[in-house]
Amino acid sequence: MTLNQADAAPMMPVIDCHIHLFDVNRPQGVPWPAKTDAIYKTALPDRYRKIATPFGIVGAIEVEASPWLEDNQWVLDVAAKDKIIVGTVGDLEPDKADFRKQLDRFHKNPLFRGIRYGNLWDRDFTANISKPETIAGLKAIADADLVMDSANPDPKLIRDLVRLTDKIPTLRVVVDHLARLEKPKDPAALKAYVADLHELGKRPQVFCKVSGVVRRVNGKVPEDPAFYTAAIDELWDVFGEDRLVYGSDWPNSDLWAEYPVEFKVVKAYFDAKGHLAAEKYFWRNSVKAYKWVKRDGSQPG
Numbered sequence: 001m002t003l004n005q006a007d008a009a010p011m012m013p014v015i016d017c018h019i020h021l022f023d024v025n026r027p028q029g030v031p032w033p034a035k036t037d038a039i040y041k042t043a044l045p046d047r048y049r050k051i052a053t054p055f056g057i058v059g060a061i062e063v064e065a066s067p068w069l070e071d072n073q074w075v076l077d078v079a080a081k082d083k084i085i086v087g088t089v090g091d092l093e094p095d096k097a098d099f100r101k102q103l104d105r106f107h108k109n110p111l112f113r114g115i116r117y118g119n120l121w122d123r124d125f126t127a128n129i130s131k132p133e134t135i136a137g138l139k140a141i142a143d144a145d146l147v148m149d150s151a152n153p154d155p156k157l158i159r160d161l162v163r164l165t166d167k168i169p170t171l172r173v174v175v176d177h178l179a180r181l182e183k184p185k186d187p188a189a190l191k192a193y194v195a196d197l198h199e200l201g202k203r204p205q206v207f208c209k210v211s212g213v214v215r216r217v218n219g220k221v222p223e224d225p226a227f228y229t230a231a232i233d234e235l236w237d238v239f240g241e242d243r244l245v246y247g248s249d250w251p252n253s254d255l256w257a258e259y260p261v262e263f264k265v266v267k268a269y270f271d272a273k274g275h276l277a278a279e280k281y282f283w284r285n286s287v288k289a290y291k292w293v294k295r296d297g298s299q300p301g
Helices: 045-055 070-080 099-107 132-143 155-167 187-201 225-239 259-272 275-290
Strands: 014-019 057-063 085-090 112-116 147-149 172-175 206-210 244-246
Touching (some): 014 045, 155 187, 172 275, 206 225, 206 275
Parallel strands (some): 014 057, 057 085
16 A cells, blocks of 8 residues: 555654664674664664654654663764754663662753663563662652653553552653553453553553554554554553653564554544644653653744
């Protein structure tokens, strides 16, 4: 199917709350993606601009793609050179002894908006949030008015986020890629997951990133937005129009579909909800979730 960009572009500015940056040509290489991956190609702001700006994107938040400490600085240095990057979510481990020192170091840069923590880099999120040092570290994130992005959700992570926000009610959390979560097939497990998700949805400091929506079915990616309506409906019903934010997951999203297809799906859904709801999703809610930095006159807020 050929997608007309004019049909896909919204009549409002857009903040993309989930992109990844990496340079495969660095001497030290990159920890992700692997050389064998289809997306193993340098992803920097200039490449992203060419792809995204035809769809109204005026700003983006980079989400960590590396567990290497100094890559937090690398991203900040890259972001300094291009005003389309309005924030970055870094990678720091809150249970480590030097966490506060590293947080203070990177938080001096206003583009550093928080950390990503969850199912990634072989870390045991369930075990880690049972540690008092982890809770103290994440409390420091909350006290600094920063955000915690979760990573790669499954039912266990959703349950753990309920536990975590019980312990730190002031911590802003953004849950990513929920539309792609594999739900339990066991009825009891499914009931527990739904209950946990709805409990999380009651908490005003928890946001949901409508990202990772497009998926493959029987070897093909459905491009009709109607195919994805039920999955997004669930997120709308749980989190409401004031706590959903847009994220493309570029360039990881290319594993499923190119940017125009991904964007068309969410645009069709939120256009149907009306202009105000679409505006909240495409940029207003991101201000509350990330408190990102306006760097250019084209950026709203």
